[in-house]
Amino acid sequence: MSSEYGLKKHFTGETATILGDSIRTVMSGFETADYAAEVDRRIPDLELKDRVLVLCEGLRSRLPDEYPKALEVLRSTLVDELPEGQGMFTVSWFLMPVARYVEEYGLDHPEESLDFLEEVTRCHTGEYAIRPLITAHRETTMARIAQWALSPSHNVRRLASEGTRPRLPWSGKLPFFIEDPAPVLEILEPLRSDPSDYVRKSVANNLNDISKDHPGTALATARRWTAESPTPETRWIVKHALRTLVKKGDQEALALLGTTGGEHIRVHDLTVRPGAIGLGDTVTLRFSVENTDTRRHRVTVDYTVHHVRRNGRHIPKVFKLSDIELAPGEVRHLEKAHPVREVQTRKYYPGEHPVDIQVNGLTLATDRFELLR
Numbered sequence: 001m002s003s004e005y006g007l008k009k010h011f012t013g014e015t016a017t018i019l020g021d022s023i024r025t026v027m028s029g030f031e032t033a034d035y036a037a038e039v040d041r042r043i044p045d046l047e048l049k050d051r052v053l054v055l056c057e058g059l060r061s062r063l064p065d066e067y068p069k070a071l072e073v074l075r076s077t078l079v080d081e082l083p084e085g086q087g088m089f090t091v092s093w094f095l096m097p098v099a100r101y102v103e104e105y106g107l108d109h110p111e112e113s114l115d116f117l118e119e120v121t122r123c124h125t126g127e128y129a130i131r132p133l134i135t136a137h138r139e140t141t142m143a144r145i146a147q148w149a150l151s152p153s154h155n156v157r158r159l160a161s162e163g164t165r166p167r168l169p170w171s172g173k174l175p176f177f178i179e180d181p182a183p184v185l186e187i188l189e190p191l192r193s194d195p196s197d198y199v200r201k202s203v204a205n206n207l208n209d210i211s212k213d214h215p216g217t218a219l220a221t222a223r224r225w226t227a228e229s230p231t232p233e234t235r236w237i238v239k240h241a242l243r244t245l246v247k248k249g250d251q252e253a254l255a256l257l258g259t260t261g262g263e264h265i266r267v268h269d270l271t272v273r274p275g276a277i278g279l280g281d282t283v284t285l286r287f288s289v290e291n292t293d294t295r296r297h298r299v300t301v302d303y304t305v306h307h308v309r310r311n312g313r314h315i316p317k318v319f320k321l322s323d324i325e326l327a328p329g330e331v332r333h334l335e336k337a338h339p340v341r342e343v344q345t346r347k348y349y350p351g352e353h354p355v356d357i358q359v360n361g362l363t364l365a366t367d368r369f370e371l372l373r
Contacts, residue, residue, distance in 0.1 A: 008048035010093060013040035016055060018094045022077040023063075030062060049170075055097035056104055067109050071116045074098050081122040084154060084196060088124045095124035103129040110137040114144045121159040128171050130163035135174070142183060149187050154196035160187050161202040167209040181210045185221060192225045193233045200237050207241035215245055219252055226256065246300060247318035249361015254300060259323070261297030262360025266290045268331075270365040272355050276372055277340060279348055283369050285336045287357055291326035298325045302358045303336065308351035308371070317346070318358070340371065 013036035020032030035058050042054045063070040077098050082091060099120050106113035110133055117126035117133075133141045142164075149160040162168065164184045166177040177184050184206065191203045211218035222238045238256070245253035254262070270287040277283060291297055301321045306314035321336055338355075342348055350373045357365040 007089060007093065007096075008046075008051055011039075011048065011051040011055060011096070012043060013037060015039070015094050015097070016058060019055070019059070019077050019097065023073055026076045027063075027073050035059075035062060052096050052100050053104070056100040059097060059101055060105060067105060068112050070101070070105075071112060074101060074116075075119065078119060079123045081153065082124075082155060084198060092124045095120065099124060099126055099129045102126070103132055107132055107136050110140050114141065117159070118148065118156060122153055122155045125155075125162070126159050127162040127165075127168060130159065131168070131171060131174060134164070138176075142187075145187055149190050154194075154199055157191060157194065157196065158199045158202050161191055161199065161206050165202075165206045165209050167212065178213050181214055181217060184210065185217075192237060193229045193231045195233065200233060201240070204237045204240035207237070208244055211242065211245050215250065215253075218242070218245070219250075219256065222253075223256060243320075246361065247302060247358075249358065251361065254360050257300075259298050259300045259360050261291070261293055261295065262299055262362050264291060264293035264295075264297060265299055265326070265359045265362075265364065266292055267357050267359065267365040270355075270357055270367045272367040272369045274369070276370040278372050280339075280341055282337050282339045283355075285338060285355065285357075285367075286334070287365060288331050288333045289324070289326065289359065290331045291328060294328045296325065296327050298323065299359050300361075301334065303338075304356040304358060304363070305338070306354040306356075307346065308349045308353060310349055312351065314354065316356075340369075 016036040016039040017032055020030055020035050023030045024032060038058050039054055043051045046054065059074070063073050077095060079092055082088065099117070102113045102117055102120070113133060117129055120126050130141065145160045145164060148156045151157050164174070164177065164187050166174050166181060166184065188203055188206060191199055194200050194203065207218055207221065218241065222242055225234050226238055242253040242257060246257065266289070268288045268290060270285070272283050272285055274283065285303060289301065300323050302318050303321050304316045304318045306316050309315055319338070322334060324332060326332060340348060348371060350371050352368050352370050354366055354368045356363045
């Protein structure tokens, strides 16, 4: 259930039944069948977030009017804390309307909402619901988030990072953190060498968000973390946090990650075949890279596909290919299969699609393929 489409098809009357059956254990008068029927009646043609809102509104009309009492009832839907490696979208996805309940109705009760989200995030996530609370009650909420960053629970620590991301996908931006990321960096500080992979991914994504608006700040933070916390965990976070800057060819970011000597690399014999394809087909990139220097170099090799848009213009998208180490004078042959299939965030249009090979952010070769109608 990793995509929005994969998730949305699950939010039906069946989800209402799952929630309703749990609620009936503490609220015997809850009409599960009526709730499920209402959801099924309202969801056709709706996307994920709107389906979740329908489930949320159905809960609101059936739970106690007093928000704190409603939360007491909703606690019956929560399950055991998720262990490391167990995803919220595969195990406890049905709790999304419960977290949304806080997002929609909890702003007038910040303390109760924060208490409840700490429970919710242990078995699902509170990353979307926390953001209106940050906006409306920033001092109170950020103080609580700072405590969460020190929690023994990896799920709670992850919420501290994920909920404060300036540019969280599927959610509204936090413009005040885009303008000044300092409060976010304070939250990330104790998480810079976290033992949990789940937390580290979030920290890297958060610092990557910051790099899009404040590259100098992100680089300075990454450099300091690398010096002060020379652990494998911190190195992993820094590498993934700088990925946007690396794709842009930022030489300082590349140097920080140990890549050098891009000016000594040559790319030979690039081919993109077949030269003409239909949507759903795959093109294969083949080329060789040569180190012309007398020293060994570790380089980052990426490729860029310039996608045709509806108006005929091209929009570049950088894809990761490989990090390789080349001995003096070494020539390495590389190959990459690239499927041309529509995804949730990208639509293809017919026309010529240039493909570049980048080494340490420098474009060294170009070929192209034609996408037929």
